[in-house]
Amino acid sequence: MAKEFVARGADLELKGIRKEFPGFVAIENLDLTVPAGEFFALLGPSGCGKTTTLRLVAGLETPTKGKILIGKTDVTETKPHERPVNTVFQSYALFPHMTILENVAFGLRQRKIDDPLGKAKQALNMVQLSHLAERKPQQLSGGQQQRVALARALVNRPSLLLLDEPLGALDLKLRREMQIELKAIQIEVGLTFLHVTHDQEEAMDMADTVAVMNQGRIEQMGAPEALYDRPKTVFVAKFLGQSNLLVGEVSSTSANSVSIDVAGNKISVPKDRAEKHSGKIAVGFRPEKATFHTKKPTAKSDTNVIGPGEILDIRFTGVSNQYLIEVPNLGNITVFAQNMGQSPVIELGEKVWISWSVDHSFGLADLPAGNEEE
Amino acid sequence: MAFAAFSSNVKVNAKPTKTGKVVIALLAPGLAYLGAFFLTPLIALIMVSLSVPDPAGGYAEYVPALEFANYAYVVSEYFPHIMRSFGYALIATVLALIISYPLAYFIGVKARPWPLLQKLMLTLVIAPFFISFLLRTLAWKQMFSNESWIVSSLQQIGFLASDQYVVGTPFMVIFGLTYNFIPFMTLPLYTSLERLDIRYLEAGSDLYASPAKVFRKVTFPLSLPGVISGTLLTFIPIAGDYINASGDFLGSPETAMMGNTIEANYLNINDYPSASALSVLLMGVILLLVTFYVKRSGTEDLL
Numbered sequence A: 001m002a003k004e005f006v007a008r009g010a011d012l013e014l015k016g017i018r019k020e021f022p023g024f025v026a027i028e029n030l031d032l033t034v035p036a037g038e039f040f041a042l043l044g045p046s047g048c049g050k051t052t053t054l055r056l057v058a059g060l061e062t063p064t065k066g067k068i069l070i071g072k073t074d075v076t077e078t079k080p081h082e083r084p085v086n087t088v089f090q091s092y093a094l095f096p097h098m099t100i101l102e103n104v105a106f107g108l109r110q111r112k113i114d115d116p117l118g119k120a121k122q123a124l125n126m127v128q129l130s131h132l133a134e135r136k137p138q139q140l141s142g143g144q145q146q147r148v149a150l151a152r153a154l155v156n157r158p159s160l161l162l163l164d165e166p167l168g169a170l171d172l173k174l175r176r177e178m179q180i181e182l183k184a185i186q187i188e189v190g191l192t193f194l195h196v197t198h199d200q201e202e203a204m205d206m207a208d209t210v211a212v213m214n215q216g217r218i219e220q221m222g223a224p225e226a227l228y229d230r231p232k233t234v235f236v237a238k239f240l241g242q243s244n245l246l247v248g249e250v251s252s253t254s255a256n257s258v259s260i261d262v263a264g265n266k267i268s269v270p271k272d273r274a275e276k277h278s279g280k281i282a283v284g285f286r287p288e289k290a291t292f293h294t295k296k297p298t299a300k301s302d303t304n305v306i307g308p309g310e311i312l313d314i315r316f317t318g319v320s321n322q323y324l325i326e327v328p329n330l331g332n333i334t335v336f337a338q339n340m341g342q343s344p345v346i347e348l349g350e351k352v353w354i355s356w357s358v359d360h361s362f363g364l365a366d367l368p369a370g371n372e373e374e
Numbered sequence B: 001m002a003f004a005a006f007s008s009n010v011k012v013n014a015k016p017t018k019t020g021k022v023v024i025a026l027l028a029p030g031l032a033y034l035g036a037f038f039l040t041p042l043i044a045l046i047m048v049s050l051s052v053p054d055p056a057g058g059y060a061e062y063v064p065a066l067e068f069a070n071y072a073y074v075v076s077e078y079f080p081h082i083m084r085s086f087g088y089a090l091i092a093t094v095l096a097l098i099i100s101y102p103l104a105y106f107i108g109v110k111a112r113p114w115p116l117l118q119k120l121m122l123t124l125v126i127a128p129f130f131i132s133f134l135l136r137t138l139a140w141k142q143m144f145s146n147e148s149w150i151v152s153s154l155q156q157i158g159f160l161a162s163d164q165y166v167v168g169t170p171f172m173v174i175f176g177l178t179y180n181f182i183p184f185m186t187l188p189l190y191t192s193l194e195r196l197d198i199r200y201l202e203a204g205s206d207l208y209a210s211p212a213k214v215f216r217k218v219t220f221p222l223s224l225p226g227v228i229s230g231t232l233l234t235f236i237p238i239a240g241d242y243i244n245a246s247g248d249f250l251g252s253p254e255t256a257m258m259g260n261t262i263e264a265n266y267l268n269i270n271d272y273p274s275a276s277a278l279s280v281l282l283m284g285v286i287l288l289l290v291t292f293y294v295k296r297s298g299t300e301d302l303l
Helices: A050-058 A100-110 A116-126 A142-154 A172-189 A200-206 A224-229 A234-239 B002-010 B021-049 B069-077 B079-110 B115-130 B133-143 B149-156 B170-194 B198-206 B211-222 B224-240 B258-268 B272-299
Strands: A012-021 A024-034 A039-043 A065-070 A085-088 A160-164 A192-197 A209-214 A217-222 A244-253 A257-262 A265-270 A280-285 A291-293 A303-316 A320-327 A331-338 A351-357
Touching: A012 A050, A024 A050, A024 A217, A039 A050, A039 A200, A050 A065, A050 A085, A050 A160, A050 A192, A085 A142, A085 B198, A100 A116, A100 A142, A116 A142, A142 A172, A172 A200, A192 A200, A200 A224, A209 A224, A209 A234, A217 A224, A217 A234, A234 A244, A244 A265, A257 A280, A265 A303, A291 A331, A303 A331, A320 A351, B021 B272, B069 B079, B069 B272, B079 B115, B079 B170, B079 B224, B079 B258, B079 B272, B115 B133, B115 B170, B133 B170, B170 B224, B198 B211, B211 B224, B224 B258, B224 B272, B258 B272
Parallel strands: A039 A192, A039 A209, A085 A160, A160 A192
Antiparallel strands: A012 A024, A012 A065, A209 A217, A244 A257, A244 A280, A257 A265, A291 A351, A303 A320, A303 A351, A320 A331
16 A cells, blocks of 8 residues: 555545543544545644544554544554555654655655655755755754655655644744645645644635534534634634624524524524524624624614623724624623724724624524523 | 954954863862873873883882883783673673663653653662672572582583583673673663654654664664663673683683783782783773774764
8 A cells, every 4th residue: 555656645534433542532433534635624722632633544543443544445453654644743753863855765765666865855846945955854944844844744645644733833924934835735736635733724724624623523614714604613613713602592583584682682693504593592793794883773684783882992903903892781792893094983981883794693503601501 | 462452352252261260270179180090090001011020120020111012912812812802792782782772662662651660670770789790790600500400400401411511601701791781781771762752753654664664764773872872881891891701700711801811910920011011902992992983873874
């Protein structure tokens, strides 16, 4: 399997994976399919099991239960060196006793591929580091080491490339550059990338599909736009960007919308954007989708309005102004207003109403902590 | 003046500009110690190694000279002993490395999740030091003595002829040398392997290297500092050892090493120049071998 020089990515399939470590369960029950040639991101906070998932795929851990298939071949029992998979490690793990060139040629030499040094040089060219071929890893900067690690993995043309937070140690500017470069390389070589990260911007920016992981389970999976537009759980709504959440009992339902009553305010959400249509549910909206008004806007069926509230805090972030508004009985609501050049006419302590389109609301499957049903 | 000021400006401040009286005062005891207890005996030893018997004096009286023939004499007279010393030292060092490496690897890498086990095993490695090594060597002599059940059963199963014994053979001497110096090999290996980053091994297996290849290409090269200091710490003292090979312990005249000939020349026949020449020779050869060894392993392309 590992002997052949694969030029194309392969599907990855995880079936019913469970991984227990002494004292805790890292992954509960994971089913996941990554189609060939896709840039797939596993996104989650630290300790959610995403790195364990990656190590299971690489063969560095064995699952307690379940199967791992790469390109339809069951590799669950296969040793790491026999899997057509390469990893870019979080710590890069470049061999300190070898030159950069020998590091990159290592995998090729192990598989007895022709002309390992020539191919390694090409790979270094691709990451623009051929001039450093004879250096030792410790003489390189973090960003350079990261690129060598990438070249060392890519040169083998694995069916599947695993990236374990490879940009975590880089500063913001270099990180942005590497994100663009990495995405370009993925499109160029057409391999399947499985990228593990805790940075939601990075995941949304680079991946074709994002799976949000929490406590050993996948909470939600989909294209970045879809995940952001319509999160299904409180965790996804809060982890992927910011959300305002309102909790209330369903008061009325119409043909295509559901309304809840939140402290006397009627908040509507389209039926097909709500996970639950009865009982106590949470409805959310994104801060940048909302606007505020100094006078109470006239009620319209396609707009949700709450207020009046008092502005507690204004933050200037450059691109936008972020307002924190305290609405009595509803809690604090965040609203982003894009910085269009005019200074905000609204000041601290002022009374405002907040409105947003019903179509921008989303109904969640669960309730935020502290709002569990009595 | 101006010139001096300018030149002092240009000078790179790589080392402290002042070598004050305090520095000299602090260095003085160390320098005095080195001078009195290392340099003086060394020069005296070299002088004695070149001296000749006092023409007017009696037995075991020598006068300073530049008699380099002393060296030619000891080399021709004790050539087998010299070869034996380095041969035994080489074999015992290699054996100690083969035995110690897995042990150190287990303590330093495999036992990492159980620090208590690590400490216990390290203590066991050092434990023999709590008993004098003369006693321990004598104990081995007892165990393998001609009347012991080990030897008699070996003779009975035909492994040894009825007139063959173990004590006094090269096997026994090399066994004793290996046994006595294993801790000196294990400890540096342990300190090196204990710091080994497992992630390099994972990267190796991720890059298609089988476990054996990972060991050869990654683990071993990364533990090389430990291997070098371990082999030096065993090879050097073994080459000069005279206890294990001595007839009083595990050896016989047939197994005598350089240390034994130096002892005999110095204490028994009072041939001080020969004893000194042998000592200087031993020191010189070790110095040469070690320099070559360290240089080679340092610059060698480890791939």
